[in-house]
Amino acid sequence: MMEWTNAIVQGVLLGGLYALFAAGLSLIFGVMRLVNIAHGDLIVLAAYFGLTTSVMLGVHPFAALMVVVPLMAGLGYVLQRGLLNRTLGDDILPPLLVTFGLSVIIQNALLESYSSDPQKLSGGAIETASLQIGGLALGVLPLLTFGIAVVVIALLQWIFYATSLGRGFRAVSDNQDIAQIMGFNKAHVFGLAMALALAVTAIAGILLGIRTSFDPSVGGGRLIFGFEAVIIGGLGNLWGTLAGGVILGVAQTIGAKIDPGWQLLAGHIVFLIVLAVRPNGLFPRVDH
């Protein structure tokens, strides 16, 4: 019995990481209807940036966030204005093709610069520390990851619904033409949205890199987890995305408990069931 409780709790905490994978994806889709195929590779890129920063400056990967978050945000803004804005239009295919190409380019650039050897960010004592709570041993890192995910989602929610920046995101998302005649420069608003999304990606990448080893090829899997969390939770709902991440995480840890080979499969099956029963996800946005 305790073992199952443990599996569920571990799954919930893992869900926090998946929500961080998903949040940027969800934000970008919500604001500009862009499905970013390179999202997972950008998470891995952030992990490598974290690696280089912490090695070169000799600092803890968490301290590297001070460099990697602004770096990824800046990259997001430039990427959006320099490349992705040109692909957006009535046709949904160009952004898919271009971000797919971007995914390949990032993977190859990482292979060239860092080789295919697995790397890891060393988080020090935090990696093995755990707390005894009600007979369960909870890792400090997973707990911290989950806490960060909640804070990040709450922050994004606040930006979206309580600031003029967020009002601009929602206005442009609702009606691009009318938002423009109200004085919003669409290209700039999209740039800011991508900057925010990749700032979250930076956090996700560094937490991923402390938790597990990574190599240039693992981006695709992170994209899928993020994508599944978004769809399970319901498009356009950030708290739903967190719930989606948790459901996916729990499905995986329970699957793994039944048979270690079933971890990923169980997650995909739950995703497919949700998609079949509730195509709009469990908590779709309701404001129309």
Added chain:
Amino acid sequence: MPDTLLALNGLDAHYGDFQALFGVDMEVHAGEVISIIGANGAGKTTLMRSITGLMRNTAEQINHLGQPIGRLRADQVAHRGIAMVPEGRQLFPSLSIEENLLVGGKVGRTGPWSLSKVYDMFPILAERKGQKSMSLSGGQQQMVAIGRALMANPDLILFDEISLGLAPVVISDIYKALPDIIGEGMTAMLVEQDISRALQVSSRVYCLQEGRVSLEGRTGDVSRDDITAAYFGVTT
């Protein structure tokens, strides 16, 4: 110095291969109200979209305060003080009523209009400011659309069929508010299907027919027959 606020010089507009406007010339003077009339599909909305920067034009085709603005982006045009109440209202559905109005004030121009001034004119909006715009009646939505445009403190405001789809009594209410709006020293261009209403509030009229100006004149000078001919393209 002539007080020409806006001049269109041989304005063309295209949707892909389809040409919607052909060499439209127009002049709007500061402080006047002009009406644009014409049958469905004549190009009235396209004309307004062009002025606001949503269509591709050459620089010289649109002149604002003596400067060519035809190549500016819509947001740049907005900052110059041109606002629009678009056809079909087009409020932002995921924003509350107050947020819709605040978005209108994004350009940050100073002038007589503010949130409280808009609420003074349309008190019902103050009562419902936290609600989503889609929960309002058509007439109330139109008030939001008008208020949203006013929040920009524009010096030129474009109204595209503000009476479309509204009950007659509501239309009367909105037209009653119009002098208050335009009385604040604003210049207005009014697209309207209801010709007599349009002529009542405007000093000059342009009629569009299949993308071309088919008639222009002072409202007192054009006859019903002139308008019918210009509107429907009746040739003799």
